[in-house]
Amino acid sequence: MAMQNPFRVFLSGNEAVALAAAHHNITRGTGYPGTPSSEILPALRSHGVAAEWAPNEKVAAEVALGVAFAGGRALVTMKHVGFNVAADPLFTAAYSGVSGALVVACADDPGLASSQNEQDTRSLAKAAGIPVIEPSDVQEAYDYTRIAFRISEKWGIPVILRLTTRVCHTGGIVSGTYQPEPPPVLAFTRPIEQSVMVPAHARPAHKVLRGKLAAIARWNNEEGPFKVYGPSDAPLAIVTAGVSSLHAQEAAPDAAILSLGLTYPLPMDRIRSFTQNRKRILAVEENDPYLSESLRAAGIPAETNPESFRHGELNVSRVRRLVAGQPEPDAPPARAKPPALCKGCPHTQVFGLLRDVDAIVAGDIGCYTLGALPPLRALHTQLCMGASIGMGLGLRHTLPENEARKVVSVIGDSTFLHTGVNGLIEMAYNPPPTGHTILVLDNGTTAMTGQQENPGSGRNIDHAPARRILIEDLARACGIEDVRVFHPTREADALRTALAESCADDKLHFFVARQPCVLTSGRGRTQKTETANCPTPPSA
Amino acid sequence: MNQSPLNIKIAGLGGMGVLSAAEVLARTAFNSGRDVKKAEVHGMSQRGGSVASEVRIAPEGSPIQSPMIPFGEVDFLVTLAPEWEDLHKPELKSDGVHISTSAIDPTRLPSLKAINVAAMGILSTYLTEFPESLWLEALDASFAPKLHEGNRQAFAYGRSLVKAV
Numbered sequence: 001m002a003m004q005n006p007f008r009v010f011l012s013g014n015e016a017v018a019l020a021a022a023h024h025n026i027t028r029g030t031g032y033p034g035t036p037s038s039e040i041l042p043a044l045r046s047h048g049v050a051a052e053w054a055p056n057e058k059v060a061a062e063v064a065l066g067v068a069f070a071g072g073r074a075l076v077t078m079k080h081v082g083f084n085v086a087a088d089p090l091f092t093a094a095y096s097g098v099s100g101a102l103v104v105a106c107a108d109d110p111g112l113a114s115s116q117n118e119q120d121t122r123s124l125a126k127a128a129g130i131p132v133i134e135p136s137d138v139q140e141a142y143d144y145t146r147i148a149f150r151i152s153e154k155w156g157i158p159v160i161l162r163l164t165t166r167v168c169h170t171g172g173i174v175s176g177t178y179q180p181e182p183p184p185v186l187a188f189t190r191p192i193e194q195s196v197m198v199p200a201h202a203r204p205a206h207k208v209l210r211g212k213l214a215a216i217a218r219w220n221n222e223e224g225p226f227k228v229y230g231p232s233d234a235p236l237a238i239v240t241a242g243v244s245s246l247h248a249q250e251a252a253p254d255a256a257i258l259s260l261g262l263t264y265p266l267p268m269d270r271i272r273s274f275t276q277n278r279k280r281i282l283a284v285e286e287n288d289p290y291l292s293e294s295l296r297a298a299g300i301p302a303e304t305n306p307e308s309f310r311h312g313e314l315n316v317s318r319v320r321r322l323v324a325g326q327p328e329p330d331a332p333p334a335r336a337k338p339p340a341l342c343k344g345c346p347h348t349q350v351f352g353l354l355r356d357v358d359a360i361v362a363g364d365i366g367c368y369t370l371g372a373l374p375p376l377r378a379l380h381t382q383l384c385m386g387a388s389i390g391m392g393l394g395l396r397h398t399l400p401e402n403e404a405r406k407v408v409s410v411i412g413d414s415t416f417l418h419t420g421v422n423g424l425i426e427m428a429y430n431p432p433p434t435g436h437t438i439l440v441l442d443n444g445t446t447a448m449t450g451q452q453e454n455p456g457s458g459r460n461i462d463h464a465p466a467r468r469i470l471i472e473d474l475a476r477a478c479g480i481e482d483v484r485v486f487h488p489t490r491e492a493d494a495l496r497t498a499l500a501e502s503c504a505d506d507k508l509h510f511f512v513a514r515q516p517c518v519l520t521s522g523r524g525r526t527q528k529t530e531t532a533n534c535p536t537p538p539s540a
Numbered sequence: 541m542n543q544s545p546l547n548i549k550i551a552g553l554g555g556m557g558v559l560s561a562a563e564v565l566a567r568t569a570f571n572s573g574r575d576v577k578k579a580e581v582h583g584m585s586q587r588g589g590s591v592a593s594e595v596r597i598a599p600e601g602s603p604i605q606s607p608m609i610p611f612g613e614v615d616f617l618v619t620l621a622p623e624w625e626d627l628h629k630p631e632l633k634s635d636g637v638h639i640s641t642s643a644i645d646p647t648r649l650p651s652l653k654a655i656n657v658a659a660m661g662i663l664s665t666y667l668t669e670f671p672e673s674l675w676l677e678a679l680d681a682s683f684a685p686k687l688h689e690g691n692r693q694a695f696a697y698g699r700s701l702v703k704a705v
Contacts, residue, residue: 010570035582113581137577137607170607171566171578243607250605316610334627336590337553343588450582 008175013141013167016174017075017105018043020145024181027072027100028052030060032418033449034079035114036168037107041077042452045461051075053452053461056385056418057082061089061104068098068158069195071186073149080108080121081384085419087124092197093158094129095205097212100184101152103145104130107163110286111313114448116365116384118311120287125160125264129209131216132160132264133225134242138172144261147225149181151262155212162263164286166243166313217265225261226270232256235279236323239271239291239302244314248284251319255282263291268298275300284322286314341370346515347441349488350410351378353496354439357503359408360399362392364420366412367448368441385415389423389438396432405503409438414446414454416471427508428478437502437509440471443517451520475510488513543599547609548663550656551592551628552620557656560682561618562593564660567678568670569597579607590624616666618659639663648697650690657691661698672699 011019018040021029029044029051031037044051054060057078064074078086083106090104109115125132131151135144145161152159193201229249234256240248245259258274260267275281275295281302283292289310295302306327309318318330341348351371354361355378363369363379364387371379381391392409399407411420420440427436446452453459458468475483482502486495495513502509548565552558562578569576575598580591594609614632618639619625625640632638644658657679664675679691 010567010576165581166579166607169580169582171563171576172604172607173570173575246606247608250610315608316606320610334630336627337588337624339554339589341588 006175006177008173010171011138011142011174012039012169012171013135013138013163014039014169015043016138016141016172017145017161017163018047018049019174020142021075021103021149022047022049023178024073024146024149025183026075026149027184027186028064028067029075029077030054030063031075031077031105032057032060032082032085033414033446033452034082034107035449036109036165037077037079037082037105037163038449038452039168040075040105041461044075051461053446053454055455057086058088061086061093064102064104065089065093065098068100068102068152069190070188071100071184073101073103073153073184075103075105077105078107079115080106080119081115081117082106083121083124084119085385087128090130090158091128092202095202095209096194096197097156097205097208098152098158099156099190100186101149102158103148103152103161104158105145105161105163107165107168108287109165111165113165116382118287120290121160121162122263122290123288125162126290129213130158130160130264131213131262132162133262134162134260135167136242136245136259137167138170139174140261141167142174142176144225146181147261151216153184155216157209157212157216162242164243170243213265216262217267220262220265220267221269224267224270226267227259227261228274229257229259230255237275237278237281238284238323239275239281239295240284241291242286244284244286244319247314247316247319251316252323255323260291266291266294268294268300271295272298272300275302282323284314284319338373339370340373341367341376342518344518346443346488346513346518347371348376349492350439350441350495350513351376353488353492353499354378354408354410356496357500358406359499359503360395360403360406362388362395362407362409364388364409364411364415365448366415366441366446368410368412371410379410386411386419386421386423388415389420390426392438393423393427393430393432393436396434396436401434404432404434407436408499408503409436411438411440412447413440413442413444413456413471414452416440417455417469421474424475424478424480424510428480431508433506435502435506435508437499437511438475439499440510440512442471442512442514443520444514445517445520447517447519451517472510472512480508480510482507482509484510485512485514488515543602544613545599545602545604546597546616546667547614548595548597548616548618549592549609549614549628549631550595550618550620550659551590551624552656553624554588554591556591556620557653558591558593558620561620561656561660562595563682564657564675564678565595565663567681568674569595571674571677572670574598574600575603577604577607590627592628616663618663620656620659637666643701644698650693654690654694657694658698658701661695662701663698664695665699665702 064076067074135141236255241260460466566578580593
């Protein structure tokens with residue numbers, strides 16, 4: 001690979017995070033795919049860094065914690081809702097701290113381009129006591145990733161790199177000089193008191209955490225990353241971070257803009273001195289009113305933004321209207337063509353069969369969620385990864401018998417291995433009186449997020465052979481009576497009959513509809529990765 | 541910002557090559573030394589639904605701020621799906637240029653997939669600040685080698701449709 005120093009490259013935000021992690025000599029990357037975070041780990045692999053897909057974000061975070069407990073530098077990637085899955089280890093990892101470094105790249109999706117909610121990672125991070133750094137563009141995605149690792153290593157604390165759709169999937173220029181971080185020292189030197197969070201250890205560990213956060217806040221006031229734009233004596237002060245900062249710079253060139261890097265814990269002294277003696281103070285931010293509420297709680301009279309600005313992405317036009325005090329919601333965008341299942345997709349076939357048997361489908365997260373949309377309208381619930389099975393069981397327990405019998409849990413292969421397998425255990429352990437049916441749509445890939453491999457695909461992140469978890473064997477191991485695999489197109493009649501019969505009896509059924517995704521079948525298993533002109537560690 | 545950036549929006553449906561066309565354009569601008577940003581949304585919308593990519597190119601020596609084009613400030617709108625092009629026309633500046641693929645004769649293309657490259661060929665005749673060599677370099681860098689020859693044909697055909705609107 002061409003080694004250029006100094007370097008100037010055109011990358012996406014996700015690729016810039018990966019490049020920074022590679023330059024920082026990190027030990028290992030792990031994560032679970034989720035738009036808009038999915039391209040970070042493959043890009044990290046393209047630089048020769050050890051990285052892999054985990055079955056879910058909780059396992060990924062735990063692997064990353066093991067790496068960091070061993071003194072290594074770990075990067076774990078996920079989308080915002082993945083943070084909920086990983087929250088259990090991460091909330092307590094804030095107490096235990098880490099020996100090496102742990103950076104959680106967590107990508108929010110304001111405006112819900114491809115997500116089920118609009119949650120704000122900053123609010124969760126504050127609840128956990130985990131520092132948050134927010135890049136606004138591709139250059140900062142590179143720079144702040146490296147700062148995140150430094151903060152994590154200096155204070156022995158996990159750090160969240162909060163990305164958003166417009167940072168992850170914006171292409172832009174990154175330039176710099178290649179300055180590699182020396183490799184970390186790998187050893188297990190942690191005292192039990194800091195590594196085993198029983199109450200007697202966790203009580204003092206909580207105090208240690210609050211002490212670290214106070215120290216990081218002091219550092220953030222004095223040396224933390226920030227930028228200022230616009231005339232310094234402007235009557236309007238804007239406090240902002242992330243991509244909102246770029247919109248504000250363009251929409252309000254006459255304002256004095258404080259663009260923050262580390263937004264938890266906030267550099268409140270810096271904000272106070274920047275905003276004092278202004279006629280007007282605005283916080284420009286997407287999702288939760290995190291900055292404006294924090295400023296007001298500290299006695300800084302930032303305006304309360306109209307509720308309409310809490311919803312959807314910001315852009316230059318919206319920030320212009322926020323500055324002009326026009327709270328009316330935007331005109332709804334012209335109706336674009338909605339997404340649909342691909343031509344020839346095996347899921348379409350299966351939803352036809354589910355309609356034939358008049359099933360109430362407890363659904364899940366993946367391409368097949370599109371089965372809820374017209375013309376299919378054959379998927380009736382969907383909330384989060386893996387929920388189809390637990391919710392299907394709850395419906396079975398509760399509905400009148402004639403309706404309970406129609407309930408089928410429909411879940412994809414990657415989603416099943418993510419958190420559906422726990423629902424399978426629940427079904428085996430607490431079967432409803434009418435029995436239940438799980439139908440796994442196994443297309444051999446994690447299709448919706450870009451056809452990543454998973455533990456059921458038999459290939460690793462490099463698309464090289466790996467141990468394949470046979471989904472139906474897990475059901476057999478749980479003692480499910482009726483486990484069968486169908487080709488949904490070639491064996492459509494048999495699958496329809498099996499579904500109809502399974503609804504009529506009181507047994508537990510586990511069916512797999514196995515047919516490759518049309519996007520992965522018949523094509524080489526190579527994925528495009530961005531490596532052009534990126535200086536890469538010589539050891540990589 | 542003293543001068544306005546050049547705002548180009550490429551729109552179509554998933555699978556039509558919107559994102560690759562934007563990649564070619566952004567690389568061309570990048571190779572010229574300008575600041576450039578390219579914004580798009582991946583994921584669910586790509587399943588046959590509407591897809592758009594926005595490319596903003598700064599005047600020499602200036603930076604791009606927001607990666608997204610403010611409403612009504614599109615200089616060049618390139619639409620790959622004629623039945624959906626009315627959706628985006630209100631985003632054009634009053635003197636903005638709409639490049640539609642209706643001017644392209646598909647039988648002149650090496651493959652129908654190359655329509656995005658032909659559209660970039662048309663666009664290139666307006667962006668005279670970027671020499672053809674920069675475009676060809678970006679074109680080769682954005683696609684697998686087996687597509688290079690066909691892409692060059694499609695690009696040249698697009699360029700031959702002088703300022704077709």
